[in-house]
Structure formats: structure tokens, C-alpha cells
Amino acid sequence: MKARISLFVHLAVLLVAATATYFVFSSPEKKTSKGKIILDVEPAELTQLEFLTARKQVEVTPRSNGGFTLKITEQLRKPAPKKATQTASSDGGVPDGASQAADEKIQEPKKKIEPPPMITETTVRSYRASREFEKHLERLLPLYVERDLGKLDADLLTKFQLDKSERSLNISIGKQKVSFTIGSQSYGGATTYILQQPSGPVYLLSSSLQRALDIRWPRYLERRLVELAKKETDLVEVMSLETRQSRKLKRIRLERRDRWVPADEPDAANPLFGNWISKVFRMSTAEYLDQEPVPPPKPVAKLGFIKGSQLSDELVLATTVGANAKLEYYARSNFTGGWVKLKAAEVADVVADLEAVIEKD
Numbered sequence: 001m002k003a004r005i006s007l008f009v010h011l012a013v014l015l016v017a018a019t020a021t022y023f024v025f026s027s028p029e030k031k032t033s034k035g036k037i038i039l040d041v042e043p044a045e046l047t048q049l050e051f052l053t054a055r056k057q058v059e060v061t062p063r064s065n066g067g068f069t070l071k072i073t074e075q076l077r078k079p080a081p082k083k084a085t086q087t088a089s090s091d092g093g094v095p096d097g098a099s100q101a102a103d104e105k106i107q108e109p110k111k112k113i114e115p116p117p118m119i120t121e122t123t124v125r126s127y128r129a130s131r132e133f134e135k136h137l138e139r140l141l142p143l144y145v146e147r148d149l150g151k152l153d154a155d156l157l158t159k160f161q162l163d164k165s166e167r168s169l170n171i172s173i174g175k176q177k178v179s180f181t182i183g184s185q186s187y188g189g190a191t192t193y194i195l196q197q198p199s200g201p202v203y204l205l206s207s208s209l210q211r212a213l214d215i216r217w218p219r220y221l222e223r224r225l226v227e228l229a230k231k232e233t234d235l236v237e238v239m240s241l242e243t244r245q246s247r248k249l250k251r252i253r254l255e256r257r258d259r260w261v262p263a264d265e266p267d268a269a270n271p272l273f274g275n276w277i278s279k280v281f282r283m284s285t286a287e288y289l290d291q292e293p294v295p296p297p298k299p300v301a302k303l304g305f306i307k308g309s310q311l312s313d314e315l316v317l318a319t320t321v322g323a324n325a326k327l328e329y330y331a332r333s334n335f336t337g338g339w340v341k342l343k344a345a346e347v348a349d350v351v352a353d354l355e356a357v358i359e360k361d
Helices: 002-026 098-104 131-140 154-159 207-211 272-282 344-352 354-358
Strands: 036-039 048-052 056-062 068-079 118-128 143-145 147-150 168-173 176-185 191-197 202-206 235-240 246-252 259-262 285-288 298-307 310-321 327-333 340-342
Touching: 036 147, 068 131, 118 285, 131 207, 143 202, 191 207, 202 207, 235 354, 246 272, 246 354, 259 272, 272 344, 272 354, 310 344, 327 344, 340 344, 344 354
Parallel strands: none
Antiparallel strands: 036 143, 048 056, 048 168, 056 068, 068 118, 147 202, 168 176, 176 191, 191 202, 235 246, 235 298, 246 259, 285 340, 298 310, 310 327, 327 340
16 A cells, blocks of 8 residues: 555656656746746756867766856867987988089078878866856756747848757756757847757847857866855864864954954964965866876865855865875865866965964963
8 A cells, every 4th residue: 555655656647757857848928128038047046058069069067066067178179299209310410312413512492391181189077067157057047039030931040040040049947848959140140040940930130148158168167166155164174184183264254354364272373374374265277187187186174164154165185296296185075076286376375374383372
């Protein structure tokens, strides 16, 4: 009996989800002050968004801990590596005929310089999207258009470059996907022709919305290491992973400027703590890593960011010696989702002053 009830509950849940998806993709188009909504979905409902061109793929997917991941695949044309030229003669001396050419002062006709051969290099970059991108996504979805041109004949599809276009926009909600072919811009460039597939109507979409997706790395790369801003953080717990000593730094709210002091020494007037916290919040991501760094970085510190009595995130700082014998710095938190490489100039002092911050009188 219980198994039968459980089965009915699961079927009911599936039915509700299917009904919601149906209404998302087949509900009547709505009129708004911005135009006509043709896809009534919110960014939070997004499963995947793809913007494709002949040499680029921009993929947007939601992250498990909130926000979105941008994956940009580009095919870049670049000159092929130069091949080494052989100048020596077969017998190990000077090039064959060199002395004769010099003696007879033979001048060969100048050869036409050919452009270097080109090769195609594919690069893939994946990283957390910034808040700026999330704002653009909120402008894009629900998807609205400025004009509905209806179904057009073959001549107009050709005129608007919709018949053989290599640019497209795909939006997925759950297992449902709606696709648009992107054509040319209208007169003045304010809007772009898009064709809903398969063989659907043609719309005029704001060109600025389309351009927000036509990006290259590192556009919209999230530089922050944790979500909390300095003014939102009440306490930072600092631990050295080498000595296992720790200390809590507390923000004291003042009328003009907040002050950071050790929680165990709230009357301390040493500016070291405030300056160090400022440097912590200035650290930023240079690059998201798809794989573990090689050699593996050595964790040196762990920082806990607390708002009220709630731990918001933990940040691990790590170092490794790079190929040029210089220290390289890495970090990982729930917000970044994995290892990121840091800008060395911003983090070097944070690591160097770590023991001074933790050390107690």
C-alpha cells in the first residue's frame, strides 16, 4: 500500500513538472512595454544557453551553488610555427655555391614574399560568470522581441541572411529546447533578425542583447574569491595551515570608517590588521583552472568569512614554485568551485604577513 502511494506521489510530481514546462514553451506570447515576450522564462529556470558562430561557442549553465558558468570555445587562426631552415652545405662547409656566387657577383632575382601558412587552434575556457553577466541575462530573459514579422518567404530569408547563417541561439529549460537562427542587423543596427526553428516566424531582437552573448575570454570573468564583500563581513577567522595557529579578526563598525581588530584584543590600535584585511578583499582571480595545478599547490592558509554568526565561505590559499622559480598563488572556495590562479602582486603580501597577523603578544 505504501509503495503504491509513493508511486502516485512521484507520478504527480512528474505531471506537475511536465505541465509547467509545457506552459513555459507553449503559453501565449505576451505584450510588455519592452516588446513581445516569445519565451517566458527566468534566468533561474535556465538549464543551458548556447550562442554559436562559425568559430565560437558560448555556453551558459547554472552552477550548483548559485550563479552561472561560462564556457567559451574558440577556433583562432594563427601563423604556423616557422620551420628551421638549413643553411649549411652537404659537406659541412659553407652553403654550396656560396663562394662562386660571391666571386661572380651573381644577383638572384628577389622572390615574392608569401604570407605565412595559417593553422587553426582551438581554445576552451570555463569560468564563473560575473554579476555583470547575470544582469545581462536578466535583460535577455524572459526573451522579448521588438517586432514579430511572421513567416517570411525564401527571398526575404535570404535577404536577411537567415537561410545559411552560421549563428544561432539555443535556450534549454529542462529537456525542452527552443532554437533561433541569427541573421543580419536591420537598418541602423539597433535590431537583429532572428528565425525561430524549425521554419517559425521571424522576429526583430535587440542587437545589444545579442552582442552581450557574442563574447571572448575573459569577458565577464568573476574576479571575486568569495561572495561576501568586506562591508558585509563581520568576522574573518584566519588559520595558518603550516603552524595550525589561528586568530579571529573582527570588524568594529564606526561612524565614518570601520576598524578591524583581533577578537581577542579589541582595543588594539595596530593598523596591520585593517591593512591586511583590505589586501585580502583585493585579491582577485586571474584564471579558472579546469584541472588540478601541476605540481599540486601547497595550502598555506584558510580564511573563514562570517556574517553575523553564519559561516558564509571558506577560502584556502596555496602556493607552488613555477617554471621560472617564482612563487605562484592559488585559491579555492565554495564560490569559485575549484582552484583559481591569483594575481601574484595582490596576494604576495597577504601570505607574507600571515604569521604577523596571527601572532599574539
